[in-house]
Amino acid sequence: MTTAALDRLDPQARAAARGWSDIKIRNMFIIPTILFLIVFNIFPLLYSLGYSFTDFRASVNAPASFIGLENYRRLLSDPNIWRNFTVTAKYVIVSVGGQMIVGFGVALLLNRAFPFKGFVTTLLLLPMMMSMAVVGLFWKLLYDPSWGIINYALGLGRFDWLSNPDMALYAVAITDIWMWSPFVMLLSLAGLSAVPKHLYEAAAIDRASSWYTFTRITLPLVSPLLLIALIFRTMEAFKSFDLPFIMSGQPTTEVIAIRLYKMAFQEWQTGLSCALAYIMLIVVIAITNVYIKYLNRVKER
Amino acid sequence: MAAVQTSRQRLANRLAIAAVIVVTLIFLAPIYWIGSTAFKPRALATTVPPTVLFQPEITPFIKLFTKRVQLTRPVEEEVYEAAPWWERRIYDGGERVLRVGDSVQLSGYPDRFKNSLIVAVTSTLLAVSMGTLTAYGFSRFRVPGEQDWLFFILSTRMLPPVVVAIPMFLMYRAVGMTDTHIGLIILYTAFNLSFSVWLMKGFIDEIPKEYEEAALVDGYTRMQAFFKIVLPEATTGIAATAVFCFITAWNEYAFALMLTNRDAQTAPPFIPAQVGSGLTDWTAIAAGTFLFLLPVAIFTFLLRNHLLRGMSFGAIRK
Numbered sequence: 228m229t230t231a232a233l234d235r236l237d238p239q240a241r242a243a244a245r246g247w248s249d250i251k252i253r254n255m256f257i258i259p260t261i262l263f264l265i266v267f268n269i270f271p272l273l274y275s276l277g278y279s280f281t282d283f284r285a286s287v288n289a290p291a292s293f294i295g296l297e298n299y300r301r302l303l304s305d306p307n308i309w310r311n312f313t314v315t316a317k318y319v320i321v322s323v324g325g326q327m328i329v330g331f332g333v334a335l336l337l338n339r340a341f342p343f344k345g346f347v348t349t350l351l352l353l354p355m356m357m358s359m360a361v362v363g364l365f366w367k368l369l370y371d372p373s374w375g376i377i378n379y380a381l382g383l384g385r386f387d388w389l390s391n392p393d394m395a396l397y398a399v400a401i402t403d404i405w406m407w408s409p410f411v412m413l414l415s416l417a418g419l420s421a422v423p424k425h426l427y428e429a430a431a432i433d434r435a436s437s438w439y440t441f442t443r444i445t446l447p448l449v450s451p452l453l454l455i456a457l458i459f460r461t462m463e464a465f466k467s468f469d470l471p472f473i474m475s476g477q478p479t480t481e482v483i484a485i486r487l488y489k490m491a492f493q494e495w496q497t498g499l500s501c502a503l504a505y506i507m508l509i510v511v512i513a514i515t516n517v518y519i520k521y522l523n524r525v526k527e528r
Numbered sequence: 529m530a531a532v533q534t535s536r537q538r539l540a541n542r543l544a545i546a547a548v549i550v551v552t553l554i555f556l557a558p559i560y561w562i563g564s565t566a567f568k569p570r571a572l573a574t575t576v577p578p579t580v581l582f583q584p585e586i587t588p589f590i591k592l593f594t595k596r597v598q599l600t601r602p603v604e605e606e607v608y609e610a611a612p613w614w615e616r617r618i619y620d621g622g623e624r625v626l627r628v629g630d631s632v633q634l635s636g637y638p639d640r641f642k643n644s645l646i647v648a649v650t651s652t653l654l655a656v657s658m659g660t661l662t663a664y665g666f667s668r669f670r671v672p673g674e675q676d677w678l679f680f681i682l683s684t685r686m687l688p689p690v691v692v693a694i695p696m697f698l699m700y701r702a703v704g705m706t707d708t709h710i711g712l713i714i715l716y717t718a719f720n721l722s723f724s725v726w727l728m729k730g731f732i733d734e735i736p737k738e739y740e741e742a743a744l745v746d747g748y749t750r751m752q753a754f755f756k757i758v759l760p761e762a763t764t765g766i767a768a769t770a771v772f773c774f775i776t777a778w779n780e781y782a783f784a785l786m787l788t789n790r791d792a793q794t795a796p797p798f799i800p801a802q803v804g805s806g807l808t809d810w811t812a813i814a815a816g817t818f819l820f821l822l823p824v825a826i827f828t829f830l831l832r833n834h835l836l837r838g839m840s841f842g843a844i845r846k
Binding site: 245246247249250252253255256257259260261263264267268269271272274275278285333336337339341345347348349350351352353354355356357358359360361362363364365366367368369371373374376379405409410413414417452455462466468469473484487488491492497500501504507508511512514515518519522523525 | 576752
């Protein structure tokens, strides 16, 4: 092509004529990432799908033999697994419920002008940035029946938190609430600051009660972000492993991820654990779908 | 409502601010407890009632990095006098620093911190560079099935670590990659890659296309425009994404627990393993925890304006 011909083309086409084409650059930029994720995430999952139909044990040298859906049948008819799912559900409800209440409540408190607001907000966000394993370890010291500061501060004497089967799950959930309420708070603050001021002014002129203002103006406008926080935290709480694993060895805190870990890496029932992993995966994918749908909806606003 | 506030509203406002102060103190108490235990004499770490005010000392950090044994009888005076100041602190606590020949034996901590750094920094560099390129690809070019690909990329982030770790363990074992840095780096890169693509796409979408088009008109190739126009404009976004990826990798526990045990073990599985029977020295553990949490706390303040965006995978801007 002559220079004159090039000049008549649009800038993209001209750039393409000089260097690599846009299509080539696009493929070079995108395909490695997709391939990386397929090789290191999807391929392993297919690998374990295969094992979920076998009686393979990674600890012995015997070849795996195909047993069809036997693993899935065994798991779904095992009352212990259902108990693990019940524990997980209880943990999700207590900790996510607590996070929503505390997080939204603190956001309502913070949603006003006061000195050092940015600094205080950042301080409150610190817990969620920290390592769950290390923080969980330290909460064990805080919960200690004889010298822990929690019993001392609340005047509970030698109250047993983590080694008490009835209390352990709530104790772990309280730590989870401490860590993740800031996340709900962060999203709630974004929602609250986006509520147009003139709505409140109009409500004040109409002498609307503060309850009416809260339920008819604040809540409806913040609810999309609250919903995102709820779904995301539900998904994360369902996958919980670090906190309950570090903090407590009680059967009453054995959530499904811990059962899966023990089955795979302590009992070496590899085939069976792959099947349980798939049962867990189906639940996670279902929640993920809902989450991303809502995320996109909020994004479009 | 602007300037006119009724006395009732003013009272409500003051009560709310008082409540904010109380809530903040409650939220920070556990963090204060970690920090203060890291500077306590051992005897004050587990007292009843808890010790809040004390003379801070550096001994827990000396213990953190050394291997020690309990003294069976008091140390000889000339040995004590000849010892450097930090070693005397250990003698004062009724312990002796272990040596091989002349050199002090180090505890497991320095190696674990080094491993954490190697793994977190390398995986962050990989995830952010690949993520930035991919985000640019999705942001500027027509990609068939774009929404489906982006959904696929994000969904890999949601996989439970235990579920992925089982097959990865079998595969790593088959090729001899368990307990290696590279094994963890690959997993952390994969985990952070989806996050980095989503976050960077938001940042790059905000850079006006006209900047590059002007450069293309001026005779730049597409690659030159990317490196000389887009990347400099995206610096803030890249830095924020990198800090998020680093924190995620730095904090990660489950993969490290299942796929490493010695050589490549990072700090999160190592620190809890130091807690044994009733004789646990919490001051040294607190010192390790303090050093481990410090970079994250600093980064949180640097990131404060991007936290919302990062935690929502770039979906919520502002």
